[in-house]
Amino acid sequence: MKLKDRVAIITGSGRGIGRAIAERFAREGAAILLNSRTEKELQQTADAIQQAGGRAAYVVGNVAEASTVEKLVATARKQxxxxxxxxxxxxxxGSVKPLTELTAQEWDRILAVNLRSAFLLTRAVLPAMVERRRGVILNISSISGKHAFPFSAAYAASKAGLLALTRTAAAEVGRQGVRVNALCPGPIAGTRMWDELGPALSEKMGISREELEDVVLGSILQGRRQTPEEVAAAAVFLCSDDASAITGQAVNVDGGFVFD
Ligand SMILES: NC(=O)c1ccc[n+]([C@@H]2O[C@H](COP(=O)([O-])OP(=O)(O)OC[C@H]3O[C@@H](n4cnc5c(N)ncnc54)[C@H](OP(=O)(O)O)[C@@H]3O)[C@@H](O)[C@H]2O)c1
Known part of the structure; x- marks a missing residue:
């Protein structure tokens, strides 16, 4: 087991990539504190982990809010x-539209959920990690934070911001036993995000779903989309002692799409 007796907070873990990471981490021996805004999905994920013999609890709430962040850290420590x-x-x-049509409220909401939340949680857990000289933080960014795709200015800015947060945090605690890294997935199969994004993007680009799929798959060396489980496998590696020399990095899990 690669994460035996570790305690992990995983945000956005009621479905999709977060759920896959939670289930995989639990199989590797970690106790998991789940979070999202939808209790039903959290309950289902917690049940699945417990039925497989793992440990899981959850906190319902918007992780962009300080009160949820405080509750998450307090619950993990108490439990x-x-x-x-x-x-x-x-x-x-967020919505798929040119940045000239993006409202300031939409921008703020996307930045809050994707980036402010990570700052708040990182700030909350780092002091104790530094004191114990042990800890790992993993930020789920995106190839959108590195590459140029249209109609996603706020999303791309938030994901690029996560990469900057990753490097800065890694630089601040690198000599104190704490590692901070990022994963950059490409378009991941079977996630609600991509299921909703695909139709919106094809409509915006004036092409069919099939044509969009051809464009996307044609850009990926493997010629297929990756899965939440493949992202989870990379997450286990980066959060385990196998990656003890890796910090401040952003690893693409994209089947060969983006090359920086
Ligand atoms: N799918 C892709 O192709 C892809 C590619 C690159 C990067 N990513 C990144 O991977 C991560 C996971 O995405 P996914 O594809 O698994 O999407 P998803 O299926 O939509 O899952 C997103 C998760 O985040 C939770 N969430 C959303 N807003 C939240 C908030 N304010 N507070 C707490 N939880 C919140 C959702 O639950 P509730 O809505 O119930 O809160 C859900 O559990 C995201 O950061 C995404 O940007 C995804």
């Missing part, structure tokens, strides 16, 4: 003593 791993995964894409 299991400390926080060893933080995965900032919760994210929203």
């Amino acid at each position: 299991w003593g400390q926080v060893d791993i933080l995965v900032n995964n919760a994210g929203i894409y």
Whole structure:
């Protein structure tokens, strides 16, 4: 087991990539504190983990709000003593539109969920990690934070911001036993985010779903979309001692799409 007896907070873990990471981390021996705004999905994820013999609890709430962040950290400590791993995964894409049509409210909401939340949680868990000289933070960014795609200015800015937060935090605690990294998934199969994004994007680009799929798959060396489980496998590696020499990095899990 790669994460035996670690305690992990994973945001946005009721479905999709976050759920896959939670289930995989639990199988690797970690106790998982789940979070999202939809209790039913959290309950289902917690049940699945417990039925497989793992440990899980959850906190319902908007992770962009300080009160949810405080509750998450307090619950993890009360339940299991400390926080060893933080995965900032919760994210929203927002509407697919040119930046000239984006409202300031939409911009603020996307930045709050995708970036402010990660800052708040990182700030909350780092002091104890530094004191214990042990801890790992993983930010789920996106290839949108590195590459140029249209109609997603706020999303792309939030994901690029996550990469900057990753490097800065890693630089501040690199000599104190704490590692901070990011994963940049490409378009992941079977996630609500991509299921909603695909139709919106094809409509905006004036092409069919099939044509969009051809464009996307044609840009990926593997010629297929990746899965939440493949993102989770990379997350286990980066959060385990196998990655003890890796910090401040952003690893693409995109089947060969973006090359920086
Ligand atoms: N799917 C892709 O193709 C793709 C590609 C690159 C990067 N990513 C990134 O991967 C991460 C996971 O995305 P996904 O594809 O798994 O999407 P998803 O299926 O839509 O899941 C997103 C998760 O985040 C939660 N969430 C959203 N807003 C939240 C908030 N304010 N507070 C707490 N939880 C919140 C959602 O639950 P509630 O709505 O119930 O709160 C859900 O559990 C995101 O950061 C996304 O940007 C995804």
